Amino acid sequence: MGRQYRLYPTPGQEEVLAAWGHSTRALWNLALEQRRYVYKQRGVTLRAFEQGQYLTAARAEIGWLAELPATAGQQVLRHLDLAYDNFFNPSHPAGYPQFKKRGHRLKVSFPGQKVTMRKLSRHWAEVRLPKVGWVRFRLSRSLGGTLRNATISKNGTGWHVSFGVATGIKPVPRMDKPGCGVDFGVAASAFVSTEDRPRRMPETLTKPEKARLKHLEQKKARQIAYAKKYQGGHYSNRLRHTIEQIAKTKAHQANRRSDFTHKLTTDLAKNHGYVGIEDLRVMNMTRSSKGTAERPGKKVKAKATLNRGILDNCPGERHRQLEYKTRIYGSELRVVPAFHTSNTCGNPSCRMVDPESRPGCGRLFVCVHCGFEDDADHNAAVEIHARARRTGGSVTNSTRRRPLVSSPGKPRRRMREAQSVARSGNGNRSR
Template sequence: MKANMARRYRLYPTREQADRLTGWSDTCRAVWNTALAQRIWAYHSARRVTLRAVDQGPELTQARREYDWLADLPAQCAQQVLRRLDAAYDNFWNRDHPAGFPQFKKKRDWGSLCFPGQAIEVRQVSRRSAQVRLPKIGWVRFRVSRPIDGTVRNATVSRDGLGWHISFGVHQPELATPPVNTGPPIGIDVGIACSVFCSADDAARQRPATLSVGEHRRLRRLERRRARQLTYAKKYAGGKYSNRLRRTNAAIAAFKARQARRRLDWNHKLTTDLAQSHGLIGIEDLSVSSMIRSAKGTVTQPGSKVRQKAGLNRSIADQGWYEIRRQLGYKTKRYGGQLIVVPAPGSSQTCCRCGARDPESRRGCGRLFACTQCGHTEHADKNASINIRDRAIHTAGRAGTGTGGGAGSQSTRSPKGRGGRRASRMREPSSPGTAA
């Protein structure tokens, strides 16, 4: 019985509990880096030996007897680190998964702790408050913002700029007859000037700013202050962070976490509404990671338009295009719909009425599309969304799934061949490196 749903809540540990959780997260990071370094060494130096969690488990048990700081970590958490490393390798070798080679975790990364379901216990205290019992810590309070509704299979304790959180992996029984969504098909076009434009709408669904004017001004001041403090620390303190610099970093992290939370909230509301209202959703197959690659340059050899490209990269990353596609992938399955991923080239240059493709129909980055063949004029993003919808309907009809209902996500892009994985494997680190 595996978890098929997640529930995330705000956790309120005491000062002593928070300090211990922080120490445990550092220990988990050390276990991850050590296990990853050992696997890389075994593969490159020991005749391509592939290690798994079952091979490294006995060595972990022996290390817990020798080091007190490692023995203080619950054994279940250390074992979960090895299992997560196995999953990272499995995703890397999966041709259909976009994950790359597992990376070493740095100290500045927010840590997390994983507990199996049999190691924790949850009890309700009041209507909005509950407690979870963690090994070696005891009962910790968390806020019940929504019911758990299911059997808890695991729990992950994490921390960001706003505080501690706990995520429960919950199993909910599946329906005997899955739902069938008979809503009309729709195509969505994502962008920067217009966040999302749906083919069935007359206006764009624009995401509000994630930070207000005052918050943005405050964030800029904090970033300038951090730059001055970093310069002072490198010049006079040998790179050692002062308490003021740590407080500045914490304030910046709180702003970034609040910004990410607001972006995620809007994306969830958008994708839920689309998945519930439409049986077939078409979306472009965008390679976001390739689109946000920065133009490189140095002081001696400056690149071309590096600052302009950096600003475009930030705008693309702020929209969360891949997150919208990821959420639609599992929400369409939940509500009985279907997500079709179609090729992106030509969607904004093709007329949705006559089908003629001409770059002159849309000049520059304007919002107006004027077909040079039939004279049809339309909002450029709506024209693109209609083309995406038509391509999705054509793909669904060719696959024999129809235009309404059906679960799952289909893509017209062929999965990665072994050549792509072989090229990625050649970029693996040839030495364990330094484990932080």
């Protein structure tokens, strides 16, 4: 399991960690470029073991690589291995590994044997990092297990340390409780079939915060236009400060969204024998809004608000959390097909499918066949519950991800994609 805490480095330690974060990003880009180049020229696939030997030789000649702890550089290569493994795994949704630009999140990883932790008081502790020493962090909860690895990262709110912990917790036996169906939406964040009122996510930004964010975005646009026109695209310190303020506001928004999501999924997993949800494809649901000013997509303005609402409620993250939380608490996740859940009558004696029962995709569902009336989201949750009950456990936690090809005899699409990317040599090489 993961444990994340707020880190409080000194100004000197913060400067070193920021430099290491950029070094790991540059090392990732170099290692990825080397793998693509070697495959393009010789058809050979490099792994972390071979690249580790090149890294050892490069540390003797390149100063910024020598300043980076050797174990942190080796972790970058292992993570690149994992990125390729996930890409070639047909049951994993990961795409082809990409280059990391300068604005990417700063992150440095260490193996557990190179990190030591000690408790100072009830709410404070320290972690010892190679070449940095002891760094204080807020002990918001106990570690609860054996330390396996540590990752130092920075977002808009500051520095954090994440520990990979072996807790030894085993899944509990299946609980004997009734199940439920949950409809994830936009107007109603979640409607549970066994409840008569929806669960709505509180506003992630207050009205003053929204006004301030809009002002900062406009200010950023003006500063970028000025930088392109008069400074050759070079970002000034004022522009970087504006970007940091925007990142801080959005980080607070993400934390509030994550808080609601964790509380929702934990409550569902702990209090129901099984949880039925729709098998949603979020990327397909929000795809039509993609576009640029030069080459706009289809109905971008009409779809933009809906897409923001879908992504703000993060149904994919709720699915991911329910997958492991249901196993921990003795429940079961049952994923059902999403087609016609909004148009099926929730009356057990009717169950007719008719789009006319929900005219204009409004909030009210009125069956045109039997006259049954209900909230549209609750009606969909009841239908999801009925489908999950009929599966009888045949739909399990592993149904979320599907292979990209249906026949094992056909060439793998991901292999062809990887080969085409490697041969093309295209991509951002920002270091």
